Amino acid sequence: MPSFTEENYLKAIYHLSDAGTKPVLTNDLAEAMKTKAASATDMVKKLALKNFLAYKKYYGVNLTPKGNREALIVIRKHRLWETFLVQTLGFAWDEVHEVAEQLEHIQSKRLIEKIDEFLGYPKTDPHGDPIPDRKGKLQEQHAIACDQLKEGKQAVITAVKDSDSSLLKLLDKIGAKPGKKIKVLARETFDDSMEALLDGHKVFLSKEVSKNLLVKE
């Protein structure tokens, strides 16, 4: 069993590698973990020794199948707990991340299966992110970031990339959440912002916001 800290590193590597598609650099990993490059190197060496990572000095790391599975199990727990907090306990979607960061490390297969069952086997969490199954298999998303959407195109919001609370509060304000329809009306080349139609209302989306909004045409 990986330690609390090891689990957090594996999860960060999974996210930084875009679901395992590219190697993760030491500095990026250190930044994501809010630590120093030297510490990241140490941990990477340890995780490589335990066969969670393929590590080549100076060239970054990749998750092994074992590491990938482990990361996805932690992500499954995180997303199930977030769903529980919002659906069952009535938390707002911008309040759940920190608590789920703790709950995801509870070691009990039985507990997470019971929570899954209690929630009725949800497919996505409150942010629209897919929940891996108990084997660590992930449903493909086929979504694109909203800033890639062509003008005049209609699409459905499927997920929000970042779990930052200030972003989620902003999205709440304009009524953007998974399931809502969105249509790009106009774009500004100056700052890459856009005007869009969301639920019949005109809204302005900055580049930062539209990049974090995943949609499906």
Add this chain to the structure above:
Amino acid sequence: MPSFTEENYLKAIYHLSDAGTKPVLTNDLAEAMKTKAASATDMVKKLALKNFLAYKKYYGVNLTPKGNREALIVIRKHRLWETFLVQTLGFAWDEVHEVAEQLEHIQSKRLIEKIDEFLGYPKTDPHGDPIPDRKGKLQEQHAIACDQLKEGKQAVITAVKDSDSSLLKLLDKIGAKPGKKIKVLARETFDDSMEALLDGHKVFLSKEVSKNLLVKE
């Protein structure tokens, strides 16, 4: 905020001191924490420095009001999570202790208040132990161990002292749980066992079992 380990020490000291009524000896604490006396001494010194404990060398420790409050808050979380696991997720009462040992350390006031609300503000956990309120105040129990009960006396089971899974399974088998009526029929002086009437059935209780069964006349 005390660390994970510090919280476990405080909880152990609370239980070993019989709710703060007597000092706790280093060896007993070490045994309860499954560690060595030297480690217990180190931790006790640290907790005393942080004003959770009153410590006099070679004479054991007592919880300060601050330490008592902290211990009761951990115990509150433990018992609320146990109640949640049994009532909401359908765990058996002998399965919840280990998981609750982990969940009790989640740091989120909001979360535990929401769980409390969701459960309808229960007064006791599945083992009959009282749940401290959010200030760390505990309802008095006024219960005696079943082995103190006089022959012929009728009483109601209020709680089970130990959370050991094999004890709880045994109690399940004979149908002993909080709320059930019990009457002492006869005692054996040889082994301090007893025969009792439980829900219309005759049952035999060893000294070990009857000591762990709390009743109210």
Add this chain to the structure above:
DNA sequence: ACCATTTTTTAGATTAGTCTAAAAATATAT
């Protein structure tokens, strides 16, 4: 191709919690 910059790794130290072995204090037994 070489020098400067950036990134990564190594070396050595630090903290929390633990350990073993030895010393010190307390308790017990005659």
Add this chain to the structure above:
DNA sequence: ATATATTTTTAGACTAATCTAAAAAATGGT
């Protein structure tokens, strides 16, 4: 009351995860 046994504390060492500072490797510009 004094020796013996028990309990507790101290001293010094270990592991996991971190840090700073310095060394080593890779990258980029001309």
